[in-house]
Amino acid sequence: MSSSALFLWGVLLVAVSGLFAAPALSRRFPRMWWCVVGFPVLWLRMRRTWRRLARECDLTVMRGSGSALVGRLAVKGRELDALVPHLVVRLPRKARRVSATVRLLAGQTPAEFVKAGEAMAHAWRVHAVRVTSRERGRVDLLVSATDPLMDPEVAPSSLGAYLARLKAAAVARGGLWGRFGQGSKADVPVLPEGASVLMVRLGVREDAWPWVLDMAAVPHWLITGATGSGKSNLINAVVVELAPRPVALVGVDLKGGLELAPYRPRLSALATTRAETVGVLDGLCKLLDTRMGQCREWGVRSIWDLPALVRPVPVVVIVDEVAELYLAVDKAGKAEAAQCSVMLIRLAQLGRALGFHLIIAGQRVSADLGDGVTALRAQLGGRICHRVSDPGTAVMTLGDLYPEAVDAAQAITPGEKGVAITTDAEGMWLRARAVYTTSAAVVETVEQFAHLRPSLPMLDQMAGGGLG
Ligand SMILES: Nc1ncnc2c1ncn2[C@@H]1O[C@H](COP(=O)(O)OP(=O)(O)OP(=O)(O)O)[C@@H](O)[C@H]1O
Numbered sequence: 001m002s003s004s005a006l007f008l009w010g011v012l013l014v015a016v017s018g019l020f021a022a023p024a025l026s027r028r029f030p031r032m033w034w035c036v037v038g039f040p041v042l043w044l045r046m047r048r049t050w051r052r053l054a055r056e057c058d059l060t061v062m063r064g065s066g067s068a069l070v071g072r073l074a075v076k077g078r079e080l081d082a083l084v085p086h087l088v089v090r091l092p093r094k095a096r097r098v099s100a101t102v103r104l105l106a107g108q109t110p111a112e113f114v115k116a117g118e119a120m121a122h123a124w125r126v127h128a129v130r131v132t133s134r135e136r137g138r139v140d141l142l143v144s145a146t147d148p149l150m151d152p153e154v155a156p157s158s159l160g161a162y163l164a165r166l167k168a169a170a171v172a173r174g175g176l177w178g179r180f181g182q183g184s185k186a187d188v189p190v191l192p193e194g195a196s197v198l199m200v201r202l203g204v205r206e207d208a209w210p211w212v213l214d215m216a217a218v219p220h221w222l223i224t225g226a227t228g229s230g231k232s233n234l235i236n237a238v239v240v241e242l243a244p245r246p247v248a249l250v251g252v253d254l255k256g257g258l259e260l261a262p263y264r265p266r267l268s269a270l271a272t273t274r275a276e277t278v279g280v281l282d283g284l285c286k287l288l289d290t291r292m293g294q295c296r297e298w299g300v301r302s303i304w305d306l307p308a309l310v311r312p313v314p315v316v317v318i319v320d321e322v323a324e325l326y327l328a329v330d331k332a333g334k335a336e337a338a339q340c341s342v343m344l345i346r347l348a349q350l351g352r353a354l355g356f357h358l359i360i361a362g363q364r365v366s367a368d369l370g371d372g373v374t375a376l377r378a379q380l381g382g383r384i385c386h387r388v389s390d391p392g393t394a395v396m397t398l399g400d401l402y403p404e405a406v407d408a409a410q411a412i413t414p415g416e417k418g419v420a421i422t423t424d425a426e427g428m429w430l431r432a433r434a435v436y437t438t439s440a441a442v443v444e445t446v447e448q449f450a451h452l453r454p455s456l457p458m459l460d461q462m463a464g465g466g467l468g
Helices: 003-028 030-056 110-115 117-123 156-172 231-242 261-266 274-298 322-326 331-354 371-379 391-399 405-410 439-448
Strands: 067-070 073-076 087-089 097-103 128-135 138-144 199-205 210-214 221-224 248-253 267-271 315-320 356-362 382-385 419-423 429-434
Touching: 003 030, 030 087, 030 097, 030 117, 110 117, 110 128, 110 138, 117 128, 199 231, 210 429, 221 231, 221 391, 231 315, 231 356, 231 429, 231 439, 248 261, 248 274, 261 267, 261 439, 267 274, 274 315, 274 331, 315 322, 322 331, 322 356, 322 371, 331 356, 331 371, 382 391, 391 405, 405 419, 405 429
Parallel strands: 221 356, 221 382, 248 267, 248 315, 315 356
Antiparallel strands: 067 073, 087 097, 097 138, 128 138, 199 210, 199 429, 382 419, 419 429
16 A cells, blocks of 8 residues: 555544544543634634625625616615624633624624624524624624533532632632622722622523622522422522521411421521511511711711621521412401502612612512512512423513513523523523522521521510511
8 A cells, every 4th residue: 555545544533533532532622622722613613704694694784775776777785795893702711702893883782793793693503693792883792602501511410619729710800709790990889888798699690601690699599490490409509508698587478488488497487478578577667767867976877887896797688489479368458468569679679778679579579460560570679580391470570671681581492491581680691500408408507607606686585577
């Protein structure tokens, strides 16, 4: 056999074994594989298809009027060499993720690019292309080659370790742990001193950054989802994060305490009936008035402006199954539900400055539960929507703020446990998945930090308040 034939056989052998080894190599060395193979291939595909995509998805702008005179006929049409907006693909900072920027041409709006996101994902053969616009005249494309929420690297079992690694990296960079995932330091809003205790790591976002529930920026949250979609797991994650911190936790669980009773050692109060809820919320409203007086005395506008020595702890009120609160049949029950509703709205309205935060969870929050629930929903700026069993819940959770997120919530499948659409402090929505936190882990944590349970005087004085 001649040497050139031998060489050709050698090349063929290397190519074939490379083909067979590719899946294993990409799994074993994901970052290196992404830099050497994945990203260059995607980059080429994006560059090669961009002009055509832009034309087919109406993302081009005509140079002229688009009409001309042919003889005595006026002909209207699309120019073949219409202007194509400039696409800049950035070097990747994360495996399987690419960001790109498009400069808008005069007459274009981000909405046209949002609509074309699905076509881009198909043309580039990637999991998803998320289009956002944070700066006038520019849209940002976040291209996810795979679904990070189903990534083995961030699978529920190893998510804790993954987050710890990110946290260590953030600390090494000198930033506050809660700041990672928020872009450069310059982008980060300055938090009131001490308010970082209200930043809770929940899991991972679809852009592969940690999912942080930032109650300092968005004080109140609504969490919805069908049964078995991951609401309790999410609350577990919140409690495990908050238990070691100087934060008072108050529970309202009208499923007879089924869900929140395990947290009892670390709860400053737990209400399991509507009557108890009235008592607990009344106590909290009195506490609110006391704090208001305290701020007035010191001449400050928020508890975060008080000196650390006299600053009261923030209170996080967790309500599980909000529909139970409103589904009263008798007259007395309805009166109690109305009372609870008014007090929750009051806590929400004044809570941010005075350190009261609501986390309200339920399978549904539809308008048929009454006006109270709609008024309460309006106060809950943060929204998390898991898989839903009826379109109405997705619309109620996200439709008023992010109508375009409703379809994404309805697309979550039963197999995607813990996956949710969440809003963030920057006014965006995205998919995210909470870390899987077992009940045993929560029980262990609340027992370990039971001694940190702050005593809230207004609630301690109450008789029959279900105090833990
Ligand atoms: N992030 C997650 N990762 C993996 N599995 C999860 C996750 N979240 C939930 N699960 C799984 O889904 C199951 C149901 O979750 P969970 O109890 O949180 O649902 P739920 O919405 O609270 O349901 P219900 O309203 O009936 O209480 C859990 O037992 C767990 O096995």
